[in-house]
Amino acid sequence: DTAVSQTPKYLVTQMGNDKSIKCEQNLGHDTMYWYKQDSKKFLKIMFSYNNKELIINETVPNRFSPKSPDKAHLNLHINSLELGDSAVYFCASSQAPTTEAFFGQGTRLTVV
C-alpha cells in the first residue's frame, strides 16, 4: 500500500486555467503538507495543515489554496495558473513525536 499518494503524476495545462492536485495518506497522520520543488531542486514549504491549524507560507500567492475534506486528504487548488507555477509539487505527512515526513511521488505541473 502506498503511504502518501498524489494524483495526477503529470499535469500539463494552459495559462489561466484552474487545476487541482489530490493527496491522500493512509498513515493516520495528523499533519499534512504541500511543498513546491523548483527546477533547481529547491524545496519550499507552501502549507502545513492539521485538524486544528493551517499554517501558510506568506510568500505563497493566494491563487493557491489547500482543501482538506478529512484528516487523510489534503488537496491543492490553483487558480489562474501562470508559467512560473511550473514545478514539481509534493504532498507529505507526519505524526509527532517521530516527526519525520513521508512524501508522495510528486506531481509535475507544466504550464504552457
Next chain:
Amino acid sequence: AQSVTQLDSQVPVFEEAPVELRCNYSSSVSVYLFWYVQYPNQGLQLLLKYLSGSTLVKGINGFEAEFNKSQTSFHLRKPSVHISDTAEYFCAVSQMGGSYIPTFGRGTSLIVHP
C-alpha cells in the same frame, strides 16, 4: 527561525570511495535533524534522523551522520559509495516543541562515477 545550509551543491565521487555531504544549521532552540534522499523522478525518502541520545546516527543504505552541537553541524557520511547512491540529498531541521514545519537545505547532488 531556523535555517539549513548545505555547503556543496554537487559532489562527484568515484565508486567505492568514501563521501561526506555537509550540513550546517542555525536555530535559537534545540532541533531535530534529518537527511532525506531523492532518486530521479521520485519523492523524498528518509535516510536517517537525530532526535536525541547518541550523536552518531545510522541510517539506511550504509549511511550515517554525526550531530555536532558546538559546530551546529549534521554531516552525512558513507565509507564506500555505489553507483546506485547517485541522487539528491537534503538536510532538514525542525524545532523541538514547535509546530513542526521542517526547513530543508537546497540539496546536494551526489554523483557517483564508475
